[in-house]
Amino acid sequence: EILNPTRQTKEKVARILAMHANKRERISEAHVGNIVGVVGLKASVTGDTLCDPSNPIVLEPIDAYEPVISVAVEPRTHADQEKIEQALSKLEAEDPTFRVKHDEDTGQIVISGMGELHLEILVGRLRRDFHTQVNVGKPHVVCKETVEQAAQAVAVFEKEIGGIRHFGEVLLELSPRERGKGNWFVNSLPDESLPAEFVPAIEQGVTESLESGVLLGYPVVDVAVALIGGTYKESFSSHLAFKVAASMACKEGLQKARPLLLEPIMAVQILV
Structure with a gap:
């Protein structure tokens, strides 16, 4: 043991x-x-x-590198769907440079790796080791998105769901960070302005919003998001309302902060 x-x-x-x-x-x-x-x-x-x-x-x-190439894969038969998802989960657990994502817009499974050869080997393993039949799309470069300037955005979510009224208002400030520093969320509000119990829901809404940018839907990186304002109503505010409001405010802030597309580059040394 x-x-x-x-x-x-x-x-x-x-x-x-x-x-x-x-x-x-x-x-x-x-x-x-x-x-x-x-x-x-x-x-x-x-x-x-x-x-x-x-x-x-x-x-x-x-310290795994971020993937630079993606392809869409889909099962040739409905029977292969579950087998493929289980196989990809195992491959992802083995390889820190391999990523699997479900594209919500197209419904496709998108796999990402360090190059075309890397993905060809993994697709080969899907077919050989896991006995699945898959169709593979054309490879495309994995980009990221970020912002060039600071911006503020406010969003209000107020809706009745299942007979229960939900309310939440969030004011966020987005700003660029140094390349490679990653995303960062900070609560800049005193506790008396907004109950602390709602902050995790706001952070979750921001985090999920940054998973898909406003340009081409790539992940957003190197952005600082500060919670600088919020309004709640004691009888109606909920975690759901603040999560949705935070996501809406974050998307609007990304639009205002001059979104920028980032393409991967590689530093190489050639000895002759």
Whole structure:
């Protein structure tokens, strides 16, 4: 029995395999410096640390690169749909540079990786290892979106749903961050202005809104979002109302803040 301190769970190893190209040899133990495969892990994924339960330690996770190429995949038959989704979930758990997303507009499954060869290998595994038949679309570059300037936006959500009235008003300020710094949400309001219980719902609305930009629907990166205003009505305000209002305000703020499309670049060194 070994410990996965990354996920605070214990695992049982059924077999240890020494890997030799495409051949595997079962061994009883592995020593420092050995590269092996293990069978039987349930919760562990690539990047997790495995160690002795009596001496727990968490090593630095793998710093995975962001995907740069995407293709749409779809099952050839309805029977393959569930098999493909399960297979892609397993592949995504194995490979930190591989992403799977369901496009809400088209209903397609979009897979992303580090290049066309990377995706070709994964599609090959879908067909060979998981016995699924898939159609593959044309590859396209994975872009990101960001903003060039600061902007403020306010949104009000007021609606009766199931006989219950919901109300929430949110004022946000969006501003650009240094490239590579990621997105950041901050609550700049004192507690007496807006009950703290609604802030997580507002942050969730902002986070989900940034998953799809206003230009071409790519993820939004390197944007700071500050909650600078809000109005609630004690009898009618709800988490749902503030989440939706935050999402609406964030989308409007992205429109006002001069949205910008980012394409991936790669720094290379050529030795002749």
